Amino acid sequence: MALEEVLKTADVISIHLALSEQSKDLLNEARLRLMKKSAYLVNTARGAIVDEAALVKILKAKAIAGAALDVFLEEPLPKDHPLLELDNVVLTPHLGWPTDSGFAGFAENAVTNILDYMEGKLTRALNPQALQHRAKR
Numbered sequence: 001m002a003l004e005e006v007l008k009t010a011d012v013i014s015i016h017l018a019l020s021e022q023s024k025d026l027l028n029e030a031r032l033r034l035m036k037k038s039a040y041l042v043n044t045a046r047g048a049i050v051d052e053a054a055l056v057k058i059l060k061a062k063a064i065a066g067a068a069l070d071v072f073l074e075e076p077l078p079k080d081h082p083l084l085e086l087d088n089v090v091l092t093p094h095l096g097w098p099t100d101s102g103f104a105g106f107a108e109n110a111v112t113n114i115l116d117y118m119e120g121k122l123t124r125a126l127n128p129q130a131l132q133h134r135a136k137r
Contacts, residue, residue, distance in 0.1 A: 007034040012042060019046035029054035035064045047072040056082045059089055070094055 003026075007013065013035065017023045027041070027050045035041070041064060043050055052073050058064055066088035072081075075094055083089055098106075109124070116123040 004031065004034055007031055008036070010039060011036070012040045014042040015045045015049055017045050017049055019048055024048050025051050027051060027055075029057070032058050033063060037063060038065050040065050041067040042069075043067070044070040047075070052083075056086070059083075059086050062088065066090070068092075 013027075015027070017026070023046075025048065029051055032041070032051070032054055041050070041055070047069075055067060059067060060082075068090040069083070070092045071094055072083075074081075077083065077091065077093070083091060113123050
């Protein structure tokens with residue numbers, strides 16, 4: 001199904017893309033205007049995938065029901081940003097993606113890395129040469 005057809009028929013559009021030259025401003029004003037008046041936009045991917053100025057205009061006009069945004073062109077979102085004035089948008093400061101189990105995994109990995117390091121093992125080290133340099137001092 002073509003993107004335009006999805007935009008015309010979906011109740012919720014949830015963005016899950018990496019930012020690239022192809023995805024930048026993928027949801028421009030023309031595409032956003034294809035969405036149903038009752039539809040919602042969710043973006044937890046990258047702010048630049050959605051034309052933010054166009055989205056503000058569309059939300060102000062109530063051309064779509066609302067949006068939930070975790071990512072923005074500028075992060076943190078400036079205190080005077082027009083999105084902050086809208087009652088049909090939910091905003092989170094680029095933290096809406098992790099789950100409780102995801103946070104548990106982060107903590108477990110951190111503990112494993114520290115314990116391994118204390119035993120002289122390098123686990124998931126991105127720059128092990130830094131530790132070799134330190135040992136030579």
